[in-house]
Amino acid sequence: MHLATYVGLAHRSERTLAESLRVVGEGHARHPDVLFTCRTLAGFSDDHVRQLEPVARRYGERHGGDVEEPDRLHAAGLAEVRSGPVGLLRDLQDLHVLGTLVLTTWTVINQAAQGLRDHELLSIARSASGQTSRQLSWLNTRMKAAAPQALIVAP
Amino acid sequence: MSRGPPAPARASAARLTSTTNRPPRTRIRLGTEPRSSRARRARLDLRTALVGSTVGHMDRIADVWGPRTPHGKGTVWPARVDEYLADGLSEDEVDRWVPSACVLCSNGCGCDIAVKDGRMVGVRGRATDVVNHGRLGPKGLYGSTPWASSPDRLTRPLVREAGQLVETDWDTAMGRVVEVSRRLLAEKGPLTHGFYSTGQLFAEEYYVLGVIGKAGLGTPHMDGNTRLCTATSAAAFKESFGADGQPGSYTDVEHCDALFLYGHNMAETQTVLWMRVLDRTRSPDPPVVVCVDPRRTPVAVEAERTGGVHLAPRVGTNLALMNGLTRELFANGWVDERWVRDHTLGVEELRGIVEPYTPEVVARTCGVDADDLRRAARIFGESRDVLSTVLQGFYQSHQATASAVAVHNLHLLRGLIGRPGSGVLQMNGQPTAQNNRECGADGDLPGFRNWENPRHVGELAELWNVDPLTIPHWAPPTHAMQIFGYAEEGSIGLLWVVGTNPAVSMPESARIRRILGGDQCFVVVQDLFLTETARLADVVLPAAGWGEKTGTFTNTNRVVHLSEKAVEPPGEARSDLEIFLMYADAMDFRDRDGAPLVPWREPEEVFDAWREASRGRPVDYTGLTYARLRGPTGIPWPVTEHAPDGTDRLYHDGVFPTRTDECETYGHDLLTGAVVTEQEHRAMRPDGRAFLKGAHHTPPHEEPGPEYPMLYTTGRTVYQFHTRTKTGRSPSLRAAAPDAWVELSEVDAARLGVSEGDVVRVESPRGAIEVRARVGRVRPGTVFAPFHYGSWDLDDADPEHQHRQANELTMTVWDPVSKQPYFKTAACRVVRVRGGDGPAPAPTTAASAPVGGGVPGTSGGAPTTTRLTDTPGYPDDPAVDAAGGTGGR
Numbered sequence A: 001m002h003l004a005t006y007v008g009l010a011h012r013s014e015r016t017l018a019e020s021l022r023v024v025g026e027g028h029a030r031h032p033d034v035l036f037t038c039r040t041l042a043g044f045s046d047d048h049v050r051q052l053e054p055v056a057r058r059y060g061e062r063h064g065g066d067v068e069e070p071d072r073l074h075a076a077g078l079a080e081v082r083s084g085p086v087g088l089l090r091d092l093q094d095l096h097v098l099g100t101l102v103l104t105t106w107t108v109i110n111q112a113a114q115g116l117r118d119h120e121l122l123s124i125a126r127s128a129s130g131q132t133s134r135q136l137s138w139l140n141t142r143m144k145a146a147a148p149q150a151l152i153v154a155p
Numbered sequence B: 001m002s003r004g005p006p007a008p009a010r011a012s013a014a015r016l017t018s019t020t021n022r023p024p025r026t027r028i029r030l031g032t033e034p035r036s037s038r039a040r041r042a043r044l045d046l047r048t049a050l051v052g053s054t055v056g057h058m059d060r061i062a063d064v065w066g067p068r069t070p071h072g073k074g075t076v077w078p079a080r081v082d083e084y085l086a087d088g089l090s091e092d093e094v095d096r097w098v099p100s101a102c103v104l105c106s107n108g109c110g111c112d113i114a115v116k117d118g119r120m121v122g123v124r125g126r127a128t129d130v131v132n133h134g135r136l137g138p139k140g141l142y143g144s145t146p147w148a149s150s151p152d153r154l155t156r157p158l159v160r161e162a163g164q165l166v167e168t169d170w171d172t173a174m175g176r177v178v179e180v181s182r183r184l185l186a187e188k189g190p191l192t193h194g195f196y197s198t199g200q201l202f203a204e205e206y207y208v209l210g211v212i213g214k215a216g217l218g219t220p221h222m223d224g225n226t227r228l229c230t231a232t233s234a235a236a237f238k239e240s241f242g243a244d245g246q247p248g249s250y251t252d253v254e255h256c257d258a259l260f261l262y263g264h265n266m267a268e269t270q271t272v273l274w275m276r277v278l279d280r281t282r283s284p285d286p287p288v289v290v291c292v293d294p295r296r297t298p299v300a301v302e303a304e305r306t307g308g309v310h311l312a313p314r315v316g317t318n319l320a321l322m323n324g325l326t327r328e329l330f331a332n333g334w335v336d337e338r339w340v341r342d343h344t345l346g347v348e349e350l351r352g353i354v355e356p357y358t359p360e361v362v363a364r365t366c367g368v369d370a371d372d373l374r375r376a377a378r379i380f381g382e383s384r385d386v387l388s389t390v391l392q393g394f395y396q397s398h399q400a401t402a403s404a405v406a407v408h409n410l411h412l413l414r415g416l417i418g419r420p421g422s423g424v425l426q427m428n429g430q431p432t433a434q435n436n437r438e439c440g441a442d443g444d445l446p447g448f449r450n451w452e453n454p455r456h457v458g459e460l461a462e463l464w465n466v467d468p469l470t471i472p473h474w475a476p477p478t479h480a481m482q483i484f485g486y487a488e489e490g491s492i493g494l495l496w497v498v499g500t501n502p503a504v505s506m507p508e509s510a511r512i513r514r515i516l517g518g519d520q521c522f523v524v525v526q527d528l529f530l531t532e533t534a535r536l537a538d539v540v541l542p543a544a545g546w547g548e549k550t551g552t553f554t555n556t557n558r559v560v561h562l563s564e565k566a567v568e569p570p571g572e573a574r575s576d577l578e579i580f581l582m583y584a585d586a587m588d589f590r591d592r593d594g595a596p597l598v599p600w601r602e603p604e605e606v607f608d609a610w611r612e613a614s615r616g617r618p619v620d621y622t623g624l625t626y627a628r629l630r631g632p633t634g635i636p637w638p639v640t641e642h643a644p645d646g647t648d649r650l651y652h653d654g655v656f657p658t659r660t661d662e663c664e665t666y667g668h669d670l671l672t673g674a675v676v677t678e679q680e681h682r683a684m685r686p687d688g689r690a691f692l693k694g695a696h697h698t699p700p701h702e703e704p705g706p707e708y709p710m711l712y713t714t715g716r717t718v719y720q721f722h723t724r725t726k727t728g729r730s731p732s733l734r735a736a737a738p739d740a741w742v743e744l745s746e747v748d749a750a751r752l753g754v755s756e757g758d759v760v761r762v763e764s765p766r767g768a769i770e771v772r773a774r775v776g777r778v779r780p781g782t783v784f785a786p787f788h789y790g791s792w793d794l795d796d797a798d799p800e801h802q803h804r805q806a807n808e809l810t811m812t813v814w815d816p817v818s819k820q821p822y823f824k825t826a827a828c829r830v831v832r833v834r835g836g837d838g839p840a841p842a843p844t845t846a847a848s849a850p851v852g853g854g855v856p857g858t859s860g861g862a863p864t865t866t867r868l869t870d871t872p873g874y875p876d877d878p879a880v881d882a883a884g885g886t887g888g889r
């Protein structure tokens, strides 16, 4: 069953997202809302990783480099941040890309869970999708707020 | 509409004097009401109480709340007229009395200004005003007028030359502002302009400022210091009810069975409202008071006296406490399921969120007793009518909006809203903060319009005859803390500060001074005095103050007052309105057809324009004119064809302005501040139902640790307002609270070896203060500091050498939804520096009272008079209605 591939993908991408959120938060700490919200949102992803453990035990977990379906897109996450207002914008945008990968991963898992009539997995996938949407909403909100000043007037 | 007896003409001084010892009319009315004999006996006792509490000269520093006029539930709050005249003047020596309302807190007490020889010499409460029924508090009495004739008023504009501020004329000063403004507009456009205004102008001034900023320049960078005082109140209303607007009324005090005060030391922040409460709690059938506050305030004492509860949660844990109270409503079946189904959305999500917050969990998180929490919840759950009030203890603390919204949730779950005695008062801090929110000089669009709703933006574009794209609505309005962030990086190149003192009032003072004093941003300051902020400006514009100009303002209870000009401003000082008009003229802002964008000259013309902008919105002023406002009392909005006398309370029908096309916001995620989109909002089909929204408690951003083991929280005292620009210039108020202090609990003081009056150093990772310690009634582990004290009145005016400004220690961090900075959650440590030479300069009369004896009581205010007088009829007062037999419910 290929579900294991997606369990692996969810695991990995959630962890990458959590780490990247923390990197961006700390790196832009002079924006306290970015620092503290990124920490909170990273906590969401930590929770999802924890919730995945029993699922991984049941379905197994296959990681990237899979022979049948190798990763073409490498979402490596953010190891360091850019500087300045445009830098913040770009970093938030990168987080949004990572978040989208997480969200679609959960969408796929959600579909499989329905097919398998696996109530536990379904409820995890639903709640994780909801939480990932909240992460994306915040990133979107923050980018919209920062964009005009960053693009038009920032030094 | 049912109405009380017609309000009498404004009481004249002579009439008041002559009625001094006549029994108030309420006594007669009380006796004629068909009530039980037990209640009648109680009222008989009241008469005796009233007769005993007459009149006379009073030191209102020593006696903050004045004599009691207790009265029974559901009856009219008796009138009592408080008056202060300077220099031993008597009423017959006063030349003129000019109608106004007090601007030293959000209560907006109706008053008349005494004028003698062209000078404001005192104030007298207006017996006929619905807000205060004649009363005034110490700040209003002693603080309203002395500042105006203070010798250090700004009387000429100043500009910076070779590093020094030097006097100049208006043309030169405004010329510099316009030059910078034009250059920045040409180079980088309107996003280079930021305005940081206040909660102390008049509605007309905010409206003009809003039009200049939003339609003239087109900058989203406009906010007020209202962000620091009332942003959470507005945000919480919007999240729960769809739009800003105080649901409750002060008349709820007379009808409630239980009164909950959340982070609201009403006894000190709104003394006159507290008198209203005391006149009920000291009657034989008092409401039960519940107080949520980390200090043992007079409110907490009253809670214990009335058989209520004082909950003193650990600073930063309000939301956990609220979740616990909410859970109790569900767990004990105190939820009005039917009302909830018909009038709200989101009950199941809320139930899920609060489920883990058992009394035991809450007790551990908040450091309160689980049974106290249960008892408080029971009082809320079982009282017939409950009034809740909320202020800075929630607004300026961790998870502010979510906590304030939780208060709404409690009321919505029981359907306790919109009827006399059942309501919510999310208080404001400053007197005219409400108008900044209404008129659009802060982040909001005028008339509670939704910046994400193209139709709302279109209405304004049409009204102002400008391209809708000029009006900034492509992103959320920029909040104050972000405006300062942009000024710090220099992308805002012109920051105009109006009537506020961020160098003292904003968090992390050292950073704010750096921003204001740096070369990266041109700073204009418009104020009455050379404040700590003005000293850092490039241009200083001298402004006229209250009583020196005409305009309207709205108190926290939606009551609109007209404040008339009583005297001329000093020297070349001009009203804020005139200054804005001067700038608009010089910039030559035009509408789409080339006509002047800001065509008005007189305050009344601007008021009429604002009234049009409010038409059809929840904040509807269409029935108000200056002529109407010259009556005996202020009038609460909405005032329309259907409600010509105003509206005492909102939402009597349980229908809220949440329709997608009507609401002021589509809402936010309370935990992160992420916006809800229009589509998401529409999909929920709120259609007039209120939102029940919740969030989990998260730990505060800075928690005590080994290095900084204590919690630091800031607040207020009864004798000072804001950064003391006015109150610090009143001899009586100044002497009552002359200098900064910190409060420590007895246990902490003992542990640190600190005695009353010792000098201590309080440090956070951001700064330190060195002030005298009061061993007082704060929660153990917590340090309280009053935020009023800057450096303007110290001999050495260099702020770097001052060590008493509470905001040196606070953090730059804000609420995700309301963006209100958190002044009440930081970690600190306390070190004893040396012994003191007497007690701390903290007042003894209220929350700052010492635990030990031996500290002389605060007193020494100039004489004032207090007299009981006829209690007139108040329009729309439900108690009056009841007496008339028409029924208030």
Ligand code: SF4
Pocket: B102, B103, B104, B105, B106, B107, B108, B109, B132, B135, B136, B137, B138, B139, B140, B141, B269, B270, B271, B272, B273
């Ligand atoms: S309660 Fe407020 S408005 Fe009323 S007199 Fe006191 S300071 Fe003024």
